[in-house]
Every structure is written in structure tokens, then in C-alpha cells.
Amino acid sequence: MAADFEAAVEDGLRLSKRIYFGKDRAVAPPKPHTAMERAVGCSYLPISPMLYAVISDPAVVDNPDMPSYQPHVHGRCDPPALIPLQLNGVFLEADCYLHTAFVTLSATWRLHCVMGSRSCDCRIAVPMGEQGSILGVEVEVPRKSYGTEFISVDSDKASENVGKTEGGGFLKAHIFTLTVPQVDGGTNISVKMRWSQKLLYHNGQFTLRIPFSFPEYVTPAAKKISKREKIELNVTAGPETEILCKTTSHPLKERRRQERKLGFLYDSEVLSWSSNDFIFSYTVSTSHTFGSVLLNPPLVGDVDRRDMFYCYLYPGKKESGKVFRKEVVFIVDISGSMRGQPLEDTKSALFSGLARLGPKDLFNVIAFNDETCMFSSTLEPATVENIENAYKWVNSNFVASGATNILFPLNQAIKILLDNSDSIPIIFLITDGAVEDEINICGTVRNQLTNYKNISPRIYTLGIGKFCNHYFLRQLAMTSHGHHDAASDVESIESRLEGLFARASSIFLADIAFQNLDGLDDLEVFPCQIPDLSSESPFVVSGRYQGTFPKTLKLNGRLGDMSGFTLDLNVEEAKEIPVSKMVAKHQIELLTAQAWFSKNQELEKKIAKMSELNTVVSEYTSLVLLETQRGKANADTKKSSRKGDSHHKEEPKPKVISTMHNIGLGYGSLSATGENIPSGYGDPDELEAAEVLAKSGCGCCGRCWRHCCCMCCIQVCSRMNDQCGIVLTQLISAVACLGCYSCCSACCGGEE
Secondary structure, eight states: OHHHHHHHHHHHHHHGGGOOOOSOOSSOOOOOOOHHHHHTTOOOSOSSOEEEEEESOGGGBSOSSSOOOOOOOOSOOSSOEEEEOEEEEEEEEEEEETTEEEEEEEEEEEOTTBOTTOEEEEEEEEEOOTTOEEEEEEEEETTEEEEEEEEETTSTGGGTOOSBOTTOEEEETTEEEEEEEEEETTOEEEEEEEEEEEOEEETTEEEEEEOOOOOGGGSOSOTTSOOEEEEEEEEEOOTTOOEEEEEESSOOEEEEEETTEEEEEEEEEOSSOOOSOEEEEEEEOOSSOEEEEEEEOOOTTOSOOSEEEEEEEEOOTTGGGSOOEEEEEEEEEOSGGGTTHHHHHHHHHHHHHHHTOOTTOEEEEEEESSSEEESOSSOEEOOHHHHHHHHHHHHHHOOOOSOOOOHHHHHHHHHHSOOOSSEEEEEEEEESOOOTTHHHHHHHHHHHHTTOSSSOOEEEEEEESSSSOHHHHHHHHHTTTOEEEEEOSGGGHHHHHHHHHHHHHTEEEEEEEESSOTTOEEEEEESSSOOOEETTBOEEEEEEEESOOOSEEEEEEEETTSOEEEEEEEEEEOSSSOHHHHHHHHHHHHHHHHHHHHTOHHHHHHHHHHHHHHTOOOTTEEEEEEEEEHHHHHHHHHHHHHTTOOSOOOOOOOEEEEEEOOOSOOSOOHHHHHTTOOTTSSOHHHHHHHHHHHHTOOHHHHHHHHTSOHHHHHHHHHTOOHHHHHHHHHHHHHHHHHHHHHHHHHHHTTOO
């Protein structure tokens, strides 16, 4: 999908050369990337919020204000070209609460490339920051407005339009796209995009990074058009927290400084739009581990009427130096689907992880497909010599082939880990596939972990692509005090793995427990197994409860030098911090893993309600695009007033014009895993359909299907023009005639 999108944008930039802007042009005509620029990684994927004209008929491309003579264009664009629209104004607003940022970007684009008498669809692209989650999109055009809404898959609205919107959904895990139908040429389009994202954390410093780098070709052509760029940033810290600002990418001016709150503003007329992402960094100054607990009542309309709590800890510099001694087993999927770049990037990240081990640490490496291969039968000390031998072993044994079997290598890893009291055992599981016995694997592993008398193994999982079951991997991590992460595409494998290794290798506080919550009724903690505290990431736990929460929460744990640790956390009402919105995405992901594991339909309904209330993507909701006719309402009101109708005329209700199903991560694809289709290739649903088509063949046809990619054939045929289709039909007819002639010759023996 991403490659098709880039090709469509490149076609659109070529097509936009037809537009004549006269002599008063401020910027040069847009130019596609040269071969050298593409070689060094230049991409047409959006790196800032963008709006594109979807052009199927190239004859409609022209300046709506200054029509010019254009040579007639034969044919159509299939797939449609995407012409980036000109940006007239942009306003970025970000509200940071502890570790989460809620971002709203309001912008106005102009459909500058389509004749005033014609119309076309417009595609919105919203790239988001770290662990971004789309919250909603609102669009305003003359006489119409559009808005998104999350609804249960069982809702009546979800069945009003069962077709999947073309260009709707996620282009990549961090890029959301949405198509607005039939906008007239020359129209100004106002769009408001809302999403949430996490702040990056490293060495006590939080960093907010928002995609805000606009390409040069979205700058309006006319010099006289005003271009206003505005950024508003609000930072709200927790109790007893001192914020020290470090760096910023744009010239912000401080406009408000209150207890726990800072406000900044940047507002300027610009010659060209921002060419850099918006970056803001600040530190939380502390030498000791500290944190707090925030309480919030349930939202209006929440199906769960229990109160909420949000507990967080910041790692202090003094304690974080005492990390645990580690026993680490790396389990790496080397099935056929990992062939090429996925396996090479995994090897690079694995080497980086081995380099992080200290001389007192122990390690082992297990490679698996339908069989397993171990570097050593026991854990080996992380000496320079052993790590060098592991490098050589990995390079010679990591050969992608075969199927996927996860349970056996997991059992091997758990058995060789020692039950010591002075070390923390860690398993890293890296896979891109789904297996049939995932529920049984979770149950088996959970039972095995309970046999440990001291610190039980932590399982850190990384799922690559959409063909693995991320909820299975999350359930494994959740039941073992571990952590799960996802690499949505090949390019992110190395960075996501290195982040996991950094988090696990810097654990300094384990076996964390809350001591004085026994008086609460119906207590539920997310995640159910409290994770460890690492110097590379803040500790965050949320939950629901009934009763009176204690004024001080007592917390204890075990430090890396095996000494005990206790801490009293102050508890207060979160008056200005939206706890429910901050925890919604994380809780929905954890509850979905539980619902998958337990097959609990009531829990699925609860997740759907949470998704609708907090406008967060889930597996049990669809995203619908609603259209409201504003001009029609005004006309009806005037008509009723002329008739003397005293009754109030209601505004027309929004109607569903498109539905985007299955925009969540999904539960993987057993068929794609069985066929060893590379991760990130295609969509699981499309591949299921292709598999059905492949199985419909028999005999020699069935053997042919096994040696070609069904999805490739389907995509090639779908893009074939009429002339090629006619030629192919004639060729097949000719071959069929030859076959009939041979059959007649064999049957009749050559007689007339």
C-alpha cells in the first residue's frame, strides 16, 4: 500500500505540471525526486498532515482561477494519481499531560488543481508521532461537513455502508488516511485532525516530536496569499514536579507559568511552511525515584462505573545505577517469511543487544522455524569470547526457511533459565507469524512461570508486520511482567528491538507491589502483572476500583542489589489531567488481549463501548465517515418560515457515507504464515481471499498456483488496461483452439 501511495503521488506531481499559475508565481513547479534522491531514501510518504486531490481523469486538472489551453488527454489514471494540495494556513495545538500528548492540527487547503466546473475526491493523510492513535477528523467545505465516529461492529450504522473506503484506514501504523468524496475545484477545505501520542523518554528527559515538516510543493503559488503558521503548546506536570525546558525546534514564547503548568505560543506570517518536525524537550529534575497517584471519576456514559486511578514513577538517577544481573535468552523466528531485510535487521539488533550485556550476565540464543537450533545447551557468560562466538553462530545459522513453531523454543528457554535470587531472567521473543495453538501456549507458559520460587522470567515480545497475532504476544508479555512492542514494517524492526533491549537491560526495580489496597472493592489493575521499573522508561499502572482510596499508596519492590525498596506515593484528585483519555488506548489493548484469550463476549462489548466513548481504535469497532448537509437545512428553514410553520425545523441528521472496517492490528493470519509470505506484504483479509482462489485450482493448475503469488496475479490483472486485456483474451483463445485441435487429432486419428 505504501509503495502504491508513493507511486500515485509521483504521478500526481508530474500531472500538476499542467497547471498554469501565470507570471506571479512564488515557488517553482513541483518536481518528482530524481533517481539519486530516491536512492538515498527520499520518499513521497507524508511527513506532515497532508491533503491530496484524487485524480482519475487527468483532463480535469487545471487552474480553477485561470483556465488555460490544455492538450486533450486520452485515457484515465488507474490507479488514480494524488496531487498534493496547496496549504493556506495551519494551527498546531498540543496538550501534554505527564507522558501523553493530545494533538490537534487545524489547517486550510485549497483544491487548486481541478477546474471550477469539475470535482474530485480528496484524500487526507495524518502521520502521527510515537505510538500515535487517531482520535478523529472533521472536514468543512461549502454546504457540507464531514466527521468521523467510532461505532460497534454490531451497530446499525456499521451495516449502512459495508464497503471499505478506498484509501481509508492505515497506510502504515503511524499514517492514517481518509477520503472525502467529491469536492468542487477551487474550494477551500478546512480540516481538523486529532490524535494522541506518547512522549519519548531518555535519561530523565521527555521529548515531544510531532510531524510538522511540509514539502515545498504545498506552498501557494501566488506571492500575495497570506501564510500564517501558529503553534500552541501546554505542558501539565504531576504533583511536586519541577519542569526544566531544554530544547525547541520553533521559536516559542512563554506566555503562562503556573504551578505544574507551562504555556507557549508561536504565531507568525511565514514565506514558506515549516520544514522541520515540531520538537520540544524538557526534564524532570530528580535524584531519587518518585511518583504520584491521580484519581478520576468515570466519564459520563462510561459502562464501567468504577473510579479510576493512575500511578506513575519516574526513575531516579541514584537508584537507576543499580541494575539487575541478567540471564537472557533470545528466541528468534527464522522461518521463510523472515527472509531478506527482516532477518538482517533482526540480526543487527540482536548484536546490539548482546553488546549491552555485562561480564556477569548470562545468555543464550535460540533460532526456530519448524525446528529449533540453540547456540549452547546452557547459559553462557557474556564474555568477549562467547559473544564473538555467538556472532559467528548467528551468521551461519540464521537462514530463513521452514514454518513457525513457537511453543517448543519457549519451553526450552524457560527450562534453561536458572531460578536464582540475585538475577532477573529475561526472554526476548521475535516473530512475524501466527500459530494455531496460541491460547494453549499462553496457558502453558503461565503455568510454568508459577513454578519459579524467586524472580520469574520476564517475556519481552516483538511482533513484526500484520501476519502475527499481536494480542497473543501481548498476552504472553502481560502474564510475565514483560513488555510487548510492534514493528509495523521492516524499516522499524531494528529501532523497536533496540528499544526493547534498552528497556530490559536497565531494570533496577522488580517485583513491585501495592501494599495497602486490600480495603478497596472490585479492584482491577492494568496490566494485571505489575511491570518492572527501568531507567529507560517511566513506570505507569492504571486501574479501576470501588471504595475509598487511601491517602497514601505504599509501594515496595526489590532493587538490583537485592535490597528492599519502599516508597509512599501521595494520592490526589486529578482536576486538570484527563486520566480516562490517557489510559484508554493502553487499557483497550490489554483488555482485547484478555478477551482474545478468554473468548469473553461481554468483555468484547465493554471494549467496544470504551472505544466509542474515548474515540480510540479497537478490534470491535469500525470507523464511519458521516456527512451533514448544511445548505439543505438552511433552505428548508426558509421554506418553512414562508409557509408560516411555527414548529422548529430540526437540523438534518448526519448520514453514514462510508465505513472503514478492521482498522485495528487484527489477530494475524495463519494462512500467510503457512505460506511464508513476507511480513508487511499485503493485507491479511486480501491474502485469505487469494488463498481461496489458489485452492480452487486442481491438477496442473493447482501446481501452478503453488509456484506463483496469487496476490501478485490479482493485482496485475486489476491494473491491466482494456487493450492488454483484449490481447490476453485472444492469446488464451488461440491456445484453447490449439488444445481442441490436438484433442480432435488424438480422438479421430487424423481422419476428416
